[in-house]
Amino acid sequence: MLVEPIRIEISLGLMFQTVNCYLVPGDHLTLIDCGLYSEENWEHLKERINAHGYQLSDIEQIIITHEHRDHTGLLPEVMAQSKAIVRAPKAIEGWFAHPEKMKNKQAEFNAKLFSSLGFPPKILEQVSWYFKNEIMGRQIEEMDRFHFYEEGDVLRIGEEDWEVLNTPGHCPNQFVFLQKEQKKIFGSDMLLPITPMPIVVEDPKKPGIPTRSLYDLLQSFSRLLKFDIKTIYPGHGPVFVDANAMIEKQLARIEMRKEECFEAIKIGCSTPFQINRKMYPYQNMPPDFSGMFMILGYIDLLIEEGRVQKEFNLEGNVTLHLRS
Numbered sequence: 658m659l660v661e662p663i664r665i666e667i668s669l670g671l672m673f674q675t676v677n678c679y680l681v682p683g684d685h686l687t688l689i690d691c692g693l694y695s696e697e698n699w700e701h702l703k704e705r706i707n708a709h710g711y712q713l714s715d716i717e718q719i720i721i722t723h724e725h726r727d728h729t730g731l732l733p734e735v736m737a738q739s740k741a742i743v744r745a746p747k748a749i750e751g752w753f754a755h756p757e758k759m760k761n762k763q764a765e766f767n768a769k770l771f772s773s774l775g776f777p778p779k780i781l782e783q784v785s786w787y788f789k790n791e792i793m794g795r796q797i798e799e800m801d802r803f804h805f806y807e808e809g810d811v812l813r814i815g816e817e818d819w820e821v822l823n824t825p826g827h828c829p830n831q832f833v834f835l836q837k838e839q840k841k842i843f844g845s846d847m848l849l850p851i852t853p854m855p856i857v858v859e860d861p862k863k864p865g866i867p868t869r870s871l872y873d874l875l876q877s878f879s880r881l882l883k884f885d886i887k888t889i890y891p892g893h894g895p896v897f898v899d900a901n902a903m904i905e906k907q908l909a910r911i912e913m914r915k916e917e918c919f920e921a922i923k924i925g926c927s928t929p930f931q932i933n934r935k936m937y938p939y940q941n942m943p944p945d946f947s948g949m950f951m952i953l954g955y956i957d958l959l960i961e962e963g964r965v966q967k968e969f970n971l972e973g974n975v976t977l978h979l980r981s
């Protein structure tokens with residue numbers, strides 16, 4: 658009998674409901690992701706682990722799927738209460754070794770990016786505030802407990818070997834763990850019950866250039882479709898079955914929304930901000946940008962298809978036109 662991962666839900670407050678950690682018994686007691694930091698969440702995580710008959714000190718390995726704070730927030734606490742090693746992608750080391758520096762760099766890049774998208778100054782101010790204050794990493798003192806993994810590595814989780822896949826889209830350093838024979842996956846924020854948000858950041862391979870995150874997400878979808886995955890342990894929401902059905906559904910919606918984006922440009926929306934307001938009319942709560950990452954993605958796809966052209970006006974702002 659193969660072990661079944663224990664899903665532990667951690668609160669994210671009002672905005673996104675919950676995030677999942679997985680406690681997996683087996684060869685080494687493993688915790689996959691650590692949840693968002695708060696006093697209450699820390700108490701809750703401990704309580705859930707104890708309720709399943711384990712102590713924090715029993716955890717032997719912690720595996721991190723990507724750097725976002727809803728997945729890494731409680732890492733310092735779990736490390737302090739255990740002797741566990743931490744397995745994480747090499748590329749996100751900086752978010753633990755010097756998080757302040759990483760945060761400032763990303764905030765600066767995002768402020769510049771968003772100021773080119775046609776945001777009115779007042780809203781732009783709120784967006785910049787968000788980037789300066791809401792992106793958080795937690796400083797880790799014992800970096801020598803980190804063991805870095807990369808694409809193609811194999812991790813022992815439970816009583817099975819899981820292949821490490823880098824599936825960019827939600828973020829460039831998004832990793833998932835695939836058990837090929839059993840057709841199971843720890844899908845993190847790559848395979849979710851709703852389309853993962855293709856957050857745009859500075860491309861780690863091309864300094865100064867934003868990632869084409871939705872384009873990357875589609876590439877990752879095509880890659881995952883080939884495995885015909887049956888069981889998904891997602892980063893948010895309940896465990897679900899049939900990844901291909903979920904991916905096809907999300908692809909159909911992306912296709913439909915991309916055409917709506919094309920229509921918006923056709924009727925004269927010439928900045929990403931204008932398209933955002935048209936396609937997300939109810940997203941009236943500043944800072945107004947959760948839809949923006951999808952819009953930037955649709956624009957990238959339309960440019961890729963040769964249907965839309967992006968230009969920069971004299972102020973350095975993005976303007977969009979149909980290609981004739």
Ligand SMILES: [Zn+2]
Nearest residue numbers: 725727846892
């Ligand atoms: Zn997440």
